[in-house]
Amino acid sequence: MTDPVDRFAARPLVAHYDAPRAVGGPGLTARLREAFRAAGRDPDRLTLDEIAGIDQLHLGGRRASRSLVALGELAPGARVLDVGCGTGGASRLLAAEVGCDVTGLDLTPAFVEAAAWLSQATGLEARTRFLCADAARVPLPDAGVETIWCQHALMNMPDAAAVLAEWHRLLVPGGRVLLHEVVAGDNAEPLTLPVPWARDAATSHLRSREALERLLAEAGFVPVVVQDVTAAALAWRQTRTERESGGAAPAPGGPLPGPERIFGDDFPLMGRNLRDNLAAGKVRILEGVWRRGNR
Ligand SMILES: C[S@@+](CC[C@H](N)C(=O)[O-])C[C@H]1O[C@@H](n2cnc3c(N)ncnc32)[C@H](O)[C@@H]1O
Helix, strand or coil: CCCCCCHHHHHHHHHHHCHHHHCCCCCHHHHHHHHHHHCCCCCCCCCHHHHCCCCCCCCCHHHHHHHHHHHHCCCCCCEEEEECCCCCHHHHHHHHHHCCEEEEEECCHHHHHHHHHHHHHCCCCCCEEEEECCCCCCCCCCCCEEEEEEECCHHHCCCHHHHHHHHHHHEEEEEEEEEEEEEECCCCCCCCCCECCECCHHHCCCCEHHHHHHHHHHCCEEEEEEEECHHHHHHHHHHHHHHHHHCCCCCCCCCCCCCHHHHCCCHHHHHHHHHHHHHCCCEEEEEEEEEECCC
16 A cells, blocks of 8 residues: 655644654653653543643634534444544544544644554543544545544645545545634735644645635535634633633642643744634634535
């Protein structure tokens, strides 16, 4: 089989998400394990609450994932592919809270390694597994999954049409796409950078809601429900920014690791910029469900 990752093309994205290692630091899993140890936790026995600061790399955290679960009426036992799974938080939430069988897929090797460790540490390794691959070339058979789950990842992908064609191939007839995504807003001024998905324009591929809906229709997907959740996302980001600048009270034994352990010291700036981009109408947030139709 050909390598599911074009390592040259993936380089800017991997350098963005694994920036501390790109400048010569220790690997992500080693950094996170050490941070849990410093917080008085055993890195091989963790709870979903303890890891929520490092496995929910999208606006709204677990609340937003639960909102998408409810919108999509996910059923226990459903076979799910979590596209752009990051460190695997949604994959574990779907396994633990809904009883789904989840494969997480991500292009960033450090995230895939951390996701597998975190599933093992939380006892969810039997219902979650992780694969390092490009969403545009998924090394899985046709019609093997009932649900494609994707939170905040298409905006990193330059060729969304190729990714959506893969989703159509991978889904069973009548299967569904559950999407929670960042899209371009009406304000066409350049984004204030860095944001959590990009330090420069090389890894940001925002498209408007209309363009995304057109691509989904062209790929053979029929909308079931689509809603704009920008206001809730902005309120959540504002609260987080206040907490990040105020220095929240540390947990007993020391502070649990948060996203700055992944993104580096510029994470609070990324969060502030994202808040400002949302408030200025440069980006908007959608959640929705689409059904696989015929092409
Ligand atoms: C903002 S993070 C979101 C992670 C996760 N969905 C979450 O909400 O916690 C975007 C993720 O998409 C992944 N990604 C970007 N382009 C990808 C591609 N072409 N194929 C697979 N994963 C990709 C990145 O590596 C990153 O983990």
